[in-house]
Amino acid sequence: MAIGSDKPLTQSASMYESAGKIYPREQAGRFSKLSKLATVILLGLYYVVPWLTWDARQAVLFDLPARKFYLIGLTLWPQDFPFLALLLIILALSLFFFTALAGRLWCGFACPQTVWTEAFIWMEQWTEGTRSQRMKLDKAPWSWNKLRRKTSKQILWIAFSMWTGFTFVGYFTPIRQLGVDIIALNVGGWTLFWGLFYGFATYGNAGFMREQVCKYMCPYARFQSAMFDKDTLIISYDEKRGEPRGGRKRSVDPAAAGLGHCIDCTLCVQVCPTGIDIRDGLQYECIACAACIDACDSVMDRFNYPRGLVRYTTEHALKGDTTRLLRPRMFVYGALLLVLITGLITAMATRTPVILDVIRDRNSLYRELPNDMIENIYTLKLINQRSTARDFRLSVDGVPGLALDGVDGVVTVAGGDVLSLPVRARTHRGSAYGIMNITFTVVATDDDGVTVTEDSRFIGPMP
Ligand code: SF4
Numbered sequence: 458m459a460i461g462s463d464k465p466l467t468q469s470a471s472m473y474e475s476a477g478k479i480y481p482r483e484q485a486g487r488f489s490k491l492s493k494l495a496t497v498i499l500l501g502l503y504y505v506v507p508w509l510t511w512d513a514r515q516a517v518l519f520d521l522p523a524r525k526f527y528l529i530g531l532t533l534w535p536q537d538f539p540f541l542a543l544l545l546i547i548l549a550l551s552l553f554f555f556t557a558l559a560g561r562l563w564c565g566f567a568c569p570q571t572v573w574t575e576a577f578i579w580m581e582q583w584t585e586g587t588r589s590q591r592m593k594l595d596k597a598p599w600s601w602n603k604l605r606r607k608t609s610k611q612i613l614w615i616a617f618s619m620w621t622g623f624t625f626v627g628y629f630t631p632i633r634q635l636g637v638d639i640i641a642l643n644v645g646g647w648t649l650f651w652g653l654f655y656g657f658a659t660y661g662n663a664g665f666m667r668e669q670v671c672k673y674m675c676p677y678a679r680f681q682s683a684m685f686d687k688d689t690l691i692i693s694y695d696e697k698r699g700e701p702r703g704g705r706k707r708s709v710d711p712a713a714a715g716l717g718h719c720i721d722c723t724l725c726v727q728v729c730p731t732g733i734d735i736r737d738g739l740q741y742e743c744i745a746c747a748a749c750i751d752a753c754d755s756v757m758d759r760f761n762y763p764r765g766l767v768r769y770t771t772e773h774a775l776k777g778d779t780t781r782l783l784r785p786r787m788f789v790y791g792a793l794l795l796v797l798i799t800g801l802i803t804a805m806a807t808r809t810p811v812i813l814d815v816i817r818d819r820n821s822l823y824r825e826l827p828n829d830m831i832e833n834i835y836t837l838k839l840i841n842q843r844s845t846a847r848d849f850r851l852s853v854d855g856v857p858g859l860a861l862d863g864v865d866g867v868v869t870v871a872g873g874d875v876l877s878l879p880v881r882a883r884t885h886r887g888s889a890y891g892i893m894n895i896t897f898t899v900v901a902t903d904d905d906g907v908t909v910t911e912d913s914r915f916i917g918p919m920p
Protein backbone atom coordinates (compact mmCIF):
# COMPACT_ATOMS: atom_id res chain seq x y z
CA MET A 458 0.00 0.00 0.00
CA ALA A 459 1.37 3.40 -0.90
CA ILE A 460 1.86 5.82 2.01
CA GLY A 461 -1.02 8.27 2.21
CA SER A 462 -2.95 6.37 -0.44
CA ASP A 463 -5.58 3.67 -0.38
CA LYS A 464 -4.37 2.22 -3.65
CA PRO A 465 -2.05 -0.82 -3.52
CA LEU A 466 1.37 -0.40 -5.11
CA THR A 467 1.33 -2.10 -8.49
CA GLN A 468 4.40 -3.83 -9.85
CA SER A 469 5.02 -0.97 -12.25
CA ALA A 470 4.81 1.74 -9.56
CA SER A 471 8.20 3.16 -8.67
CA MET A 472 9.33 5.22 -5.69
CA TYR A 473 12.23 6.55 -7.75
CA GLU A 474 12.07 9.77 -9.70
CA SER A 475 15.08 10.49 -11.86
CA ALA A 476 16.50 13.99 -11.67
CA GLY A 477 15.71 16.12 -14.69
CA LYS A 478 18.59 17.41 -16.80
CA ILE A 479 19.67 20.94 -15.91
CA TYR A 480 20.46 23.36 -18.70
CA PRO A 481 22.25 26.29 -17.02
CA ARG A 482 21.69 29.51 -18.89
CA GLU A 483 24.80 31.41 -19.99
CA GLN A 484 25.29 34.50 -17.90
CA ALA A 485 27.37 37.65 -18.09
CA GLY A 486 28.27 39.83 -15.12
CA ARG A 487 31.01 40.55 -12.62
CA PHE A 488 30.80 37.22 -10.77
CA SER A 489 30.58 35.32 -14.02
CA LYS A 490 33.81 37.04 -15.13
CA LEU A 491 35.43 36.14 -11.82
CA SER A 492 34.34 32.54 -12.17
CA LYS A 493 35.70 32.34 -15.74
CA LEU A 494 38.99 33.87 -14.58
CA ALA A 495 39.24 31.37 -11.70
CA THR A 496 38.54 28.49 -14.10
CA VAL A 497 41.20 29.63 -16.59
CA ILE A 498 43.82 30.21 -13.88
CA LEU A 499 43.18 26.98 -11.95
CA LEU A 500 42.89 24.73 -14.99
CA GLY A 501 45.88 26.52 -16.54
CA LEU A 502 47.93 25.75 -13.44
CA TYR A 503 46.82 22.12 -13.44
CA TYR A 504 47.79 21.53 -17.07
CA VAL A 505 50.99 23.64 -17.13
CA VAL A 506 52.68 22.85 -13.79
CA PRO A 507 53.89 19.30 -14.65
CA TRP A 508 55.66 20.71 -17.72
CA LEU A 509 57.76 23.15 -15.69
CA THR A 510 61.41 22.35 -15.08
CA TRP A 511 63.56 23.15 -12.05
CA ASP A 512 67.25 22.25 -11.73
CA ALA A 513 67.06 20.00 -14.81
CA ARG A 514 64.19 17.96 -13.41
CA GLN A 515 60.39 18.20 -13.34
CA ALA A 516 59.53 21.03 -10.93
CA VAL A 517 56.57 19.22 -9.32
CA LEU A 518 56.77 15.44 -9.26
CA PHE A 519 55.41 12.95 -6.75
CA ASP A 520 57.85 10.14 -7.44
CA LEU A 521 56.20 7.30 -5.53
CA PRO A 522 58.58 4.46 -6.56
CA ALA A 523 61.59 6.52 -5.39
CA ARG A 524 59.55 7.79 -2.39
CA LYS A 525 60.50 11.38 -3.12
CA PHE A 526 58.21 14.38 -3.64
CA TYR A 527 59.71 17.25 -5.62
CA LEU A 528 58.07 20.61 -4.99
CA ILE A 529 60.05 23.17 -7.00
CA GLY A 530 63.31 23.59 -4.99
CA LEU A 531 62.20 21.29 -2.19
CA THR A 532 62.62 17.52 -2.07
CA LEU A 533 60.49 15.76 0.50
CA TRP A 534 61.41 12.29 1.72
CA PRO A 535 59.35 9.78 3.70
CA GLN A 536 61.06 11.22 6.81
CA ASP A 537 59.38 14.54 5.98
CA PHE A 538 55.89 13.08 6.16
CA PRO A 539 55.07 15.19 9.29
CA PHE A 540 55.50 18.31 7.09
CA LEU A 541 52.97 16.97 4.59
CA ALA A 542 50.58 16.02 7.37
CA LEU A 543 50.92 19.52 8.83
CA LEU A 544 50.31 21.06 5.42
CA LEU A 545 47.10 19.04 5.00
CA ILE A 546 45.91 20.10 8.46
CA ILE A 547 46.60 23.74 7.53
CA LEU A 548 44.62 23.35 4.28
CA ALA A 549 41.67 21.79 6.12
CA LEU A 550 41.72 24.51 8.77
CA SER A 551 41.93 27.21 6.09
CA LEU A 552 38.78 25.74 4.55
CA PHE A 553 37.03 25.99 7.94
CA PHE A 554 38.28 29.55 8.41
CA PHE A 555 37.19 30.80 5.00
CA THR A 556 33.88 28.94 5.15
CA ALA A 557 33.03 30.56 8.48
CA LEU A 558 34.06 33.93 7.04
CA ALA A 559 32.78 33.84 3.48
CA GLY A 560 30.58 30.75 3.12
CA ARG A 561 31.06 28.37 0.23
CA LEU A 562 33.58 30.43 -1.75
CA TRP A 563 35.57 27.26 -2.34
CA CYS A 564 32.55 25.45 -3.85
CA GLY A 565 31.55 28.32 -6.12
CA PHE A 566 34.92 29.29 -7.53
CA ALA A 567 37.73 26.83 -6.79
CA CYS A 568 36.39 23.30 -6.29
CA PRO A 569 37.66 20.96 -9.06
CA GLN A 570 34.08 19.77 -9.67
CA THR A 571 32.94 23.36 -10.30
CA VAL A 572 35.95 24.27 -12.39
CA TRP A 573 35.85 21.22 -14.69
CA THR A 574 32.06 21.40 -15.00
CA GLU A 575 32.40 25.02 -16.11
CA ALA A 576 34.93 23.97 -18.79
CA PHE A 577 32.63 21.16 -19.97
CA ILE A 578 29.69 23.57 -20.17
CA TRP A 579 31.79 25.90 -22.36
CA MET A 580 32.40 23.02 -24.76
CA GLU A 581 28.68 22.21 -24.66
CA GLN A 582 27.85 25.79 -25.55
CA TRP A 583 30.39 25.88 -28.41
CA THR A 584 28.94 22.73 -29.99
CA GLU A 585 25.24 22.77 -29.05
CA GLY A 586 24.56 26.45 -28.58
CA THR A 587 22.66 28.44 -25.97
CA ARG A 588 20.41 27.05 -23.26
CA SER A 589 17.26 27.18 -25.40
CA GLN A 590 19.10 25.73 -28.42
CA ARG A 591 20.38 22.87 -26.27
CA MET A 592 16.90 22.15 -24.89
CA LYS A 593 15.44 22.20 -28.41
CA LEU A 594 18.21 19.96 -29.72
CA ASP A 595 17.63 17.36 -27.00
CA LYS A 596 13.89 17.26 -27.76
CA ALA A 597 14.40 17.11 -31.54
CA PRO A 598 14.50 13.74 -33.36
CA TRP A 599 17.88 12.53 -34.55
CA SER A 600 19.06 14.38 -37.64
CA TRP A 601 22.39 15.12 -39.31
CA ASN A 602 22.60 18.43 -37.41
CA LYS A 603 21.93 16.75 -34.05
CA LEU A 604 24.40 13.96 -34.75
CA ARG A 605 27.09 16.42 -35.84
CA ARG A 606 26.65 18.63 -32.77
CA LYS A 607 26.45 15.77 -30.26
CA THR A 608 29.46 14.01 -31.82
CA SER A 609 31.54 17.20 -31.77
CA LYS A 610 30.72 17.69 -28.10
CA GLN A 611 31.67 14.11 -27.25
CA ILE A 612 34.95 14.38 -29.17
CA LEU A 613 35.86 17.56 -27.29
CA TRP A 614 34.82 16.13 -23.93
CA ILE A 615 36.68 12.84 -24.43
CA ALA A 616 39.85 14.55 -25.74
CA PHE A 617 39.82 16.99 -22.80
CA SER A 618 39.19 14.16 -20.31
CA MET A 619 42.01 12.05 -21.70
CA TRP A 620 44.38 15.01 -21.57
CA THR A 621 43.29 15.52 -17.95
CA GLY A 622 44.06 11.88 -17.15
CA PHE A 623 47.43 12.13 -18.90
CA THR A 624 48.27 15.28 -16.91
CA PHE A 625 47.22 13.63 -13.66
CA VAL A 626 49.61 10.72 -14.24
CA GLY A 627 52.24 13.30 -15.26
CA TYR A 628 52.34 14.47 -11.63
CA PHE A 629 53.53 10.99 -10.61
CA THR A 630 55.78 10.01 -13.47
CA PRO A 631 57.99 12.33 -15.59
CA ILE A 632 55.47 13.79 -18.03
CA ARG A 633 57.78 14.23 -21.02
CA GLN A 634 58.86 10.60 -20.90
CA LEU A 635 55.22 9.62 -20.41
CA GLY A 636 54.32 11.48 -23.61
CA VAL A 637 57.08 9.66 -25.51
CA ASP A 638 55.95 6.29 -24.06
CA ILE A 639 52.34 6.93 -25.09
CA ILE A 640 53.36 7.78 -28.65
CA ALA A 641 55.51 4.64 -28.75
CA LEU A 642 52.59 2.62 -27.26
CA ASN A 643 54.89 1.56 -24.46
CA VAL A 644 52.89 2.42 -21.35
CA GLY A 645 52.83 0.26 -18.22
CA GLY A 646 49.56 -1.29 -17.00
CA TRP A 647 49.16 0.84 -13.88
CA THR A 648 50.05 4.06 -15.69
CA LEU A 649 47.40 3.28 -18.29
CA PHE A 650 44.86 2.36 -15.63
CA TRP A 651 45.28 5.59 -13.64
CA GLY A 652 45.29 7.79 -16.74
CA LEU A 653 42.07 6.21 -18.03
CA PHE A 654 40.50 6.13 -14.57
CA TYR A 655 41.11 9.82 -13.91
CA GLY A 656 40.10 10.72 -17.47
CA PHE A 657 36.80 8.84 -17.25
CA ALA A 658 36.13 10.19 -13.76
CA THR A 659 36.48 13.71 -15.18
CA TYR A 660 34.26 12.83 -18.14
CA GLY A 661 31.57 11.34 -15.91
CA ASN A 662 31.64 13.92 -13.13
CA ALA A 663 31.92 17.08 -15.22
CA GLY A 664 30.01 15.87 -18.29
CA PHE A 665 27.08 13.99 -16.78
CA MET A 666 26.91 13.94 -12.97
CA ARG A 667 27.61 17.66 -12.50
CA GLU A 668 25.33 18.97 -9.72
CA GLN A 669 24.62 15.40 -8.58
CA VAL A 670 28.22 15.24 -7.28
CA CYS A 671 27.63 18.36 -5.17
CA LYS A 672 24.19 17.25 -3.99
CA TYR A 673 24.77 13.59 -3.24
CA MET A 674 28.46 12.73 -3.21
CA CYS A 675 30.36 15.66 -1.70
CA PRO A 676 30.80 15.27 2.08
CA TYR A 677 31.74 18.94 2.45
CA ALA A 678 28.24 19.99 1.34
CA ARG A 679 26.85 17.98 4.25
CA PHE A 680 28.94 19.34 7.09
CA GLN A 681 29.67 22.88 5.93
CA SER A 682 26.46 24.11 7.57
CA ALA A 683 28.13 23.30 10.93
CA MET A 684 30.65 26.05 10.15
CA PHE A 685 27.96 28.59 9.28
CA ASP A 686 26.55 31.09 11.71
CA LYS A 687 24.35 34.14 11.29
CA ASP A 688 27.38 36.29 10.39
CA THR A 689 28.66 34.02 7.61
CA LEU A 690 28.57 35.48 4.12
CA ILE A 691 25.82 33.74 2.11
CA ILE A 692 24.05 34.38 -1.16
CA SER A 693 20.48 35.23 -0.41
CA TYR A 694 17.30 36.63 -1.86
CA ASP A 695 16.01 39.70 -0.03
CA GLU A 696 12.47 38.56 0.65
CA LYS A 697 11.41 41.82 2.31
CA ARG A 698 12.33 43.73 -0.79
CA GLY A 699 11.29 41.19 -3.41
CA GLU A 700 7.83 40.11 -2.21
CA PRO A 701 5.13 40.09 -3.31
CA ARG A 702 6.69 38.98 -6.54
CA GLY A 703 4.95 39.30 -9.90
CA GLY A 704 5.28 40.28 -13.53
CA ARG A 705 4.79 43.88 -14.56
CA LYS A 706 5.69 46.33 -17.29
CA ARG A 707 8.82 48.39 -16.83
CA SER A 708 6.72 51.53 -16.59
CA VAL A 709 4.72 50.21 -13.60
CA ASP A 710 5.60 51.64 -10.20
CA PRO A 711 5.92 48.53 -7.98
CA ALA A 712 4.92 50.41 -4.81
CA ALA A 713 1.73 51.70 -6.43
CA ALA A 714 0.96 48.24 -7.81
CA GLY A 715 1.54 46.64 -4.42
CA LEU A 716 4.46 44.60 -5.73
CA GLY A 717 7.97 43.93 -4.52
CA HIS A 718 11.03 44.13 -6.75
CA CYS A 719 11.00 40.50 -7.90
CA ILE A 720 9.41 40.37 -11.34
CA ASP A 721 9.25 36.57 -11.18
CA CYS A 722 11.24 36.19 -14.39
CA THR A 723 12.91 32.98 -13.05
CA LEU A 724 16.21 34.04 -14.59
CA CYS A 725 17.94 33.30 -11.27
CA VAL A 726 16.67 29.70 -11.50
CA GLN A 727 17.62 29.30 -15.17
CA VAL A 728 21.26 30.23 -14.55
CA CYS A 729 21.61 28.06 -11.46
CA PRO A 730 23.94 25.10 -12.12
CA THR A 731 22.21 23.07 -9.40
CA GLY A 732 18.71 23.98 -10.56
CA ILE A 733 17.46 25.48 -7.29
CA ASP A 734 15.41 28.60 -6.65
CA ILE A 735 17.36 30.93 -4.36
CA ARG A 736 14.07 32.59 -3.43
CA ASP A 737 13.18 29.47 -1.42
CA GLY A 738 15.88 30.38 1.12
CA LEU A 739 19.33 29.01 1.99
CA GLN A 740 19.67 25.47 0.64
CA TYR A 741 22.53 23.01 0.97
CA GLU A 742 22.46 22.48 -2.82
CA CYS A 743 23.57 26.11 -3.32
CA ILE A 744 27.26 26.10 -4.22
CA ALA A 745 27.49 29.91 -3.95
CA CYS A 746 28.56 30.41 -7.56
CA ALA A 747 26.85 33.83 -7.58
CA ALA A 748 25.36 33.27 -11.09
CA CYS A 749 21.93 34.22 -9.70
CA ILE A 750 23.35 37.53 -8.43
CA ASP A 751 24.53 38.45 -11.93
CA ALA A 752 21.21 37.33 -13.44
CA CYS A 753 19.10 39.28 -10.98
CA ASP A 754 21.31 42.37 -11.18
CA SER A 755 20.82 42.43 -14.95
CA VAL A 756 17.04 42.36 -14.40
CA MET A 757 17.23 45.09 -11.75
CA ASP A 758 19.25 47.22 -14.20
CA ARG A 759 16.61 46.77 -16.91
CA PHE A 760 13.84 47.83 -14.54
CA ASN A 761 15.87 50.64 -12.99
CA TYR A 762 15.62 49.07 -9.53
CA PRO A 763 18.62 49.08 -7.20
CA ARG A 764 20.90 46.06 -7.62
CA GLY A 765 21.20 43.47 -4.86
CA LEU A 766 17.79 41.81 -4.64
CA VAL A 767 19.88 38.64 -4.69
CA ARG A 768 23.25 39.38 -3.09
CA TYR A 769 26.08 38.39 -0.80
CA THR A 770 24.82 39.11 2.69
CA THR A 771 24.46 37.56 6.13
CA GLU A 772 21.44 36.37 8.05
CA HIS A 773 21.99 39.19 10.54
CA ALA A 774 22.18 41.81 7.78
CA LEU A 775 18.96 40.48 6.23
CA LYS A 776 17.21 40.97 9.57
CA GLY A 777 18.62 44.48 9.84
CA ASP A 778 21.13 43.55 12.55
CA THR A 779 24.84 44.32 12.47
CA THR A 780 27.14 41.72 10.97
CA ARG A 781 30.12 40.87 13.15
CA LEU A 782 33.20 39.93 11.18
CA LEU A 783 35.34 39.41 14.29
CA ARG A 784 33.74 36.71 16.35
CA PRO A 785 35.15 34.05 18.71
CA ARG A 786 35.30 31.23 16.16
CA MET A 787 37.23 33.45 13.72
CA PHE A 788 39.81 34.15 16.44
CA VAL A 789 40.09 30.45 17.28
CA TYR A 790 40.49 29.37 13.62
CA GLY A 791 42.80 32.33 12.92
CA ALA A 792 45.03 31.71 15.95
CA LEU A 793 45.29 27.98 15.19
CA LEU A 794 46.16 28.72 11.57
CA LEU A 795 48.80 31.24 12.58
CA VAL A 796 50.44 28.81 15.02
CA LEU A 797 50.44 25.95 12.50
CA ILE A 798 51.72 28.05 9.59
CA THR A 799 54.48 29.56 11.76
CA GLY A 800 55.38 26.07 13.00
CA LEU A 801 55.54 24.69 9.45
CA ILE A 802 57.66 27.58 8.13
CA THR A 803 60.04 27.35 11.09
CA ALA A 804 60.34 23.58 10.80
CA MET A 805 61.01 23.80 7.06
CA ALA A 806 63.52 26.62 7.44
CA THR A 807 65.47 24.84 10.15
CA ARG A 808 65.26 21.42 8.54
CA THR A 809 68.71 19.82 8.19
CA PRO A 810 68.92 18.75 4.55
CA VAL A 811 70.79 15.53 5.35
CA ILE A 812 69.63 12.31 6.99
CA LEU A 813 71.93 9.73 8.53
CA ASP A 814 70.94 6.19 9.33
CA VAL A 815 73.42 3.76 10.97
CA ILE A 816 72.91 0.00 10.73
CA ARG A 817 75.27 -2.17 12.74
CA ASP A 818 76.35 -5.48 11.23
CA ARG A 819 74.54 -8.07 13.30
CA ASN A 820 76.52 -11.03 11.95
CA SER A 821 79.49 -10.49 14.23
CA LEU A 822 79.86 -8.92 17.66
CA TYR A 823 83.36 -7.67 16.90
CA ARG A 824 86.47 -8.68 14.99
CA GLU A 825 89.93 -8.95 16.43
CA LEU A 826 92.66 -7.56 14.19
CA PRO A 827 96.45 -7.77 14.33
CA ASN A 828 98.20 -5.09 16.41
CA ASP A 829 95.65 -5.48 19.23
CA MET A 830 92.89 -3.71 17.36
CA ILE A 831 89.12 -4.35 17.66
CA GLU A 832 86.75 -3.66 14.77
CA ASN A 833 82.94 -3.28 14.40
CA ILE A 834 81.24 -3.01 11.02
CA TYR A 835 78.39 -0.65 10.12
CA THR A 836 76.49 0.48 7.05
CA LEU A 837 75.85 4.22 6.93
CA LYS A 838 72.92 5.43 4.85
CA LEU A 839 73.46 9.05 3.99
CA ILE A 840 70.61 10.95 2.30
CA ASN A 841 71.39 14.29 0.68
CA GLN A 842 68.04 16.11 0.58
CA ARG A 843 69.46 18.97 -1.45
CA SER A 844 68.95 18.90 -5.19
CA THR A 845 72.71 19.36 -5.85
CA ALA A 846 75.70 17.19 -4.88
CA ARG A 847 77.38 17.82 -1.51
CA ASP A 848 80.54 16.72 0.32
CA PHE A 849 80.26 15.44 3.88
CA ARG A 850 82.89 14.77 6.54
CA LEU A 851 82.29 11.63 8.63
CA SER A 852 83.54 10.96 12.14
CA VAL A 853 82.75 8.76 15.11
CA ASP A 854 83.41 9.12 18.83
CA GLY A 855 82.38 7.69 22.18
CA VAL A 856 85.29 5.26 22.68
CA PRO A 857 88.90 6.39 23.22
CA GLY A 858 90.94 6.11 20.01
CA LEU A 859 87.91 5.14 17.88
CA ALA A 860 88.35 5.96 14.19
CA LEU A 861 86.71 5.11 10.88
CA ASP A 862 88.41 2.92 8.36
CA GLY A 863 87.14 2.40 4.82
CA VAL A 864 86.36 6.06 4.11
CA ASP A 865 88.64 8.98 3.46
CA GLY A 866 86.76 11.13 5.89
CA VAL A 867 84.96 13.02 3.13
CA VAL A 868 82.29 11.48 0.91
CA THR A 869 80.27 13.01 -1.90
CA VAL A 870 76.53 12.35 -2.20
CA ALA A 871 74.71 13.31 -5.39
CA GLY A 872 71.74 15.67 -5.15
CA GLY A 873 68.60 13.92 -3.88
CA ASP A 874 70.50 10.65 -3.58
CA VAL A 875 71.04 7.96 -0.92
CA LEU A 876 74.61 6.76 -0.35
CA SER A 877 74.98 3.36 1.25
CA LEU A 878 78.45 3.22 2.76
CA PRO A 879 80.01 0.22 4.58
CA VAL A 880 82.47 1.47 7.24
CA ARG A 881 84.66 -0.10 9.89
CA ALA A 882 85.12 1.54 13.27
CA ARG A 883 88.37 0.53 15.00
CA THR A 884 90.08 1.10 18.30
CA HIS A 885 92.70 -0.50 20.54
CA ARG A 886 91.66 -3.63 22.37
CA GLY A 887 92.43 -1.94 25.68
CA SER A 888 89.93 0.86 25.05
CA ALA A 889 86.76 -1.11 24.37
CA TYR A 890 85.10 -3.53 26.76
CA GLY A 891 81.55 -4.77 26.59
CA ILE A 892 78.85 -2.66 24.99
CA MET A 893 79.68 1.03 24.59
CA ASN A 894 77.59 3.86 23.15
CA ILE A 895 79.14 5.69 20.22
CA THR A 896 78.00 8.57 18.01
CA PHE A 897 78.47 9.00 14.28
CA THR A 898 78.63 12.60 13.05
CA VAL A 899 78.19 13.92 9.51
CA VAL A 900 79.05 17.54 8.70
CA ALA A 901 78.70 19.25 5.30
CA THR A 902 82.14 20.52 4.27
CA ASP A 903 80.65 23.76 2.92
CA ASP A 904 78.51 24.53 5.99
CA ASP A 905 79.29 23.44 9.56
CA GLY A 906 75.66 24.19 10.48
CA VAL A 907 74.53 21.21 8.41
CA THR A 908 75.35 18.52 10.96
CA VAL A 909 73.57 15.31 11.90
CA THR A 910 74.45 12.70 14.49
CA GLU A 911 73.25 9.16 15.01
CA ASP A 912 73.91 6.95 18.02
CA SER A 913 74.93 3.32 17.79
CA ARG A 914 76.83 0.73 19.83
CA PHE A 915 80.41 -0.52 19.75
CA ILE A 916 80.99 -4.00 21.10
CA GLY A 917 84.31 -5.20 22.45
CA PRO A 918 85.46 -8.25 24.47
CA MET A 919 83.74 -8.73 27.82
CA PRO A 920 85.98 -7.54 30.69
S1 SF4 B 1 21.36 29.53 -5.95
FE1 SF4 B 1 22.64 31.04 -6.98
S2 SF4 B 1 24.62 30.92 -5.95
FE2 SF4 B 1 23.43 29.10 -5.38
S3 SF4 B 1 24.13 27.57 -6.87
FE3 SF4 B 1 22.27 28.50 -7.70
S4 SF4 B 1 23.02 30.18 -8.97
FE4 SF4 B 1 24.72 29.54 -7.72
Ligand code: SF4
Nearest residue numbers: 719720722723725753
Ligand atom coordinates in the same frame (compact mmCIF):
# COMPACT_ATOMS: atom_id res chain seq x y z
S1 SF4 C 1 16.14 37.02 -11.26
FE1 SF4 C 1 15.58 38.45 -9.66
S2 SF4 C 1 13.69 39.29 -10.40
FE2 SF4 C 1 14.01 37.47 -11.61
S3 SF4 C 1 12.92 35.87 -10.47
FE3 SF4 C 1 15.00 35.88 -9.74
S4 SF4 C 1 14.94 37.17 -7.93
FE4 SF4 C 1 13.09 37.63 -9.11
